[in-house]
Amino acid sequence: MSNSLISSDIDFEAKGKHTGFLRLPHSVHRSAYGRILMPIVVFNNGDGPTTMLMAGNHGDEYEGQIALSKLSRELEAQDIQGRLIILPMANFPAAQAGRRTSPLDDGNLNRAFPGEPHGTPTQMIAHYIEAELLPMCDYFFDFHSGGSSLYYPATLLRGLGHSAKESAKLIELQAAFDAPYAWVFTSGGGRGSTARTAMGGGNRQGAITLMAELGGGGAVSPDILALTERGIKRLIHATGMLPAYVPDKANGTREMTIVDTVTAYDNGLFEPYFAVEDEVKKGEAAGAIHFPETPWRAPILLEFQQGGMVLCQRVPGLVERGDCLFQVANDLY
Ligand SMILES: [Zn+2]
Secondary structure (H helix, E strand, O other): OOOOOOEEOOOOOOOEEEEEEEEEEOOEOOEOOOEEEEEEEEEEEOOOOEEEEEEOOOOOOOHHHHHHHHHHHHOOHHHOOEEEEEEOOOOHHHHHHOOOOOOOOOOOHHHOOOOOOOOOHHHHHHHHHHHHHHHHOOEEEEEEOOOOOEEEEEEEEEOOOOOHHHHHHHHHHHHHHOOOEEEEOOOOOOOOOOOOOHHHHHHHOOOEEEEEEEEEOOOOOHHHHHHHHHHHHHHHHHOOOOOOOOOOOOOOOEEEEEEEEEEOOOOEEEEEOOOOOOEEOOOOEEEEEEOOOOOOOOOEEEEOOOOEEEEEEEOOOEEOOOOEEEEEEEEOO
């Protein structure tokens, strides 16, 4: 056992379906012996691998939280071969507030790994996930979206794998999830990862790790939610843990990597000339930043530095210097 102060209601070795909470001590003015109660569901049946499904790493990303809530109610222990851990609101205070970061400590969970056992709430959650949960896992899937500020079409994210065997499994799982796009990280990852993300934690702890970007803009997209629910069942099936599930025909995934990020250098109102999935050319105008406070001032035009497909766009029109406005992706090979 690690030196985490977080305790679990659930015995991870006990067979059956278990629902309960991870309890994080949080002593505040209005509640001296208070606890943050973070929901967790565990299915443990027969022999098989351990898979963890996580959402709410960023609290303003909703498709994964809804899909995992549905799955928690729908599945019974006998449906599962092995152990399935569902953590639907990983940074619980952020998810409860519908914010990317925690209102308690301003912590961004996906920049807090490997965490601190006696740190702030966000650091303690990161530590519990990396030190207690991930070492149990053969597979780890972390479901994100673009959050309040960005929007992605349904996109699976993966590394190249640190061995031929892991690479083959990642590609098999990518095909199983069957999102229209995959963003493949061509560097980093592996057991020596120094990433502060949950994916970094999964790689360090030896779990086969995937994440996904599923819509965004602070909203829930019905089409992407349906794809997410289908994809999660197909992923669990591909690990051998959902034997009775019969996947339908796959639609195929376009493998891409990011080649350009368009950044704002001025504060103003952004007029995008393109949207996600549009094909753009190198040197083409990406959009304009307007200055309605001085409406006779000419807008500033921004250019794409590389051609490709728009994989991600900023949602709010109000932009500040340093904001990401577009990500452009190109085919991996
Ligand atoms: Zn996220």
